[in-house]
Amino acid sequence: NILQHFCTIKHEPGEKNAGFDVLYHNMKHGQIATKELAEFVRERAAVEETYSKSMSKLAKMASNGSPLGTFAPMWDVFRVSSDKLALCHLELMRKMNDLIRDINKYGEEQVKVHRKTKEEVMGTLEAVQALQVQNGQLQKAREGYHTKCMELERLRKEGAPQKELEKAELKSKKAAESFAASIEKFNRAGGDFEQKMSESAQKFQDIEEAHLRQMKQLIKAYSHSIEDTHVQVGQVHEEFKQNVENIGIGSLIQKFTEQKGTGKDRPGPVGFEEYLSSQLPDNNKKSRAKAFRIPGLGKRDKEPDST
Template sequence: MMMEASFDTEESFDDPSCLAPQPPGSVSPAKRQIKEVKETKTTINCVTFPLPGEGPEQQLLKPNDWSYCDYFWADKKDPQGTAHVAGFEVLLQKQLKGKQMQKEMAEFVHERIKIEEEYAKNLSKLSLSPLAAQEEGTLGEAWTQLKKSLHDEAEVHLKFSNKLHSEVEKPLLTFRGDNFKKDLKKYDHHIADLRKQLASRFASVEKARKALADRQKDLEVKTQQLEIKLSNKHEEDIKKARRKSTQAGDDLMRCVDLYNQTQSKWFEEMVTTSMELEKLEVERIEWIQQHLRQYTTLRHETDMFNQSTVEPVDQLLQNVDPAKDRELWVKENKTGDVRPVDMDL
């Protein structure tokens, strides 16, 4: 992690006080300006931040919203601690994870459908069982209806599985197709390119800063030489050194300005793009919520339909009459209603 000073000072290095000869051992005003910046700002991985407690307190762009645009400016170490992951990369990983979770939810619903289909198949098969088929009377009617209700219930569960596929599983699978990852890559490349530009601008600032320091040091050395031995040549050398120092200061100011413009552009694009990703995440959650609600709606409907399949069974069971069954059975199976009598002598 690089930690360097920021150079967004607006003061010109053409200021004579910045470039005038300084006594040996003294610190030039330009250097003092840099030192003051070091006390208020720091540059981490080519991005400039205020030091804690320095300068006016920053306000969140979207207070009380926990918005993406407020909390992903810094880089973070990866789990291995060997590299840094940009805050924007964390947001992209969230999108990819959401896509994976959506896929796994669809797989889960698919497994639920398979259970329903197998259950329906087994119910339908059991409804054809010959077991207790010879039961008679009102109890036999109730038993026959109970077996039929299994067939009806199987149809209900089969319809439930079909609706789960068309109204829950399929939407989860098709929501944001293959183009979604391509769109994320576009976001990634766009922000990464801006970050590279920022790193390049920062390198230019560092180079210009070193050049200015070298020119100032050269000017101080020549000034000391002039104090020791006055000569026209030394005076001319000082003028040249002063011009070079002034030019180096101007170059640094120009590099800092370009750096700040690039960082401002990166900042604006980070806000805009992170808000886009936030919107996408809201849409994903609401989409899944909608279709999981559809799952529960279908489940309630299935319970209602299942209840309707057993209502005829309930009705027939209430009508079961042992006396009537006995009457029917006796009528069909009686062997005679003349009772035995005593034998005559």
């Protein structure tokens, strides 16, 4: 129990009853932890976004793979796998952003609870301050009483006159009465402090338990989101592996031949063609053939071929 460690009343000079201060500031530190958790998750979301963009870049690179050769269809397997991985990490980024909103919402509620608690424990703070004041007066009264007793004892040893001894005894008696009154006031303040501190310590403990419970719940949501994404990524990798296995070497070659093949018909054998004189032009008909000339001597042969 928190009370057992923070409700001790200090009696020695210079010691303060700082348990309340420790518990109060520990409650405020919970707001810092909430903000830091939100910042951590925000950074994780940025990491997932960067990873998603990188996988999309890889998918585009695969889609631009060379369409030539028998390996070309494999690039589509890489493209599909990379696209799916990009979507997995993009979805995780969205889940992280949703979680950040939940953390911020809790942080707002946390501030309201702390503000309300501060008002409720103001009486304990006043009791702490009153106890510290009484503790200071108690120490002062104790020192004064001891000083007067030592002075009386010294006069007795030195054989001081009776009148002087009576005067010292009176001062010692008054100091004792003042010391006793201080003890009584301190004990009353201590009782009030212990009662109020007990109530406040329980409040602080309830707040811390609720805070830690909520923080663990948020971390659990963070963990589940990552776990779900890892399952999806595993499925994508398994699908990629199966796709690679399912595309056989024979099917790659078959697909290539279907797309790039020039025909299945083989050229037939060439037979001997007999020379037929009837194919020659009739001698009586005017030949339209060009006059015979020696290559290189004609004007046209000296000009570049227009075709």
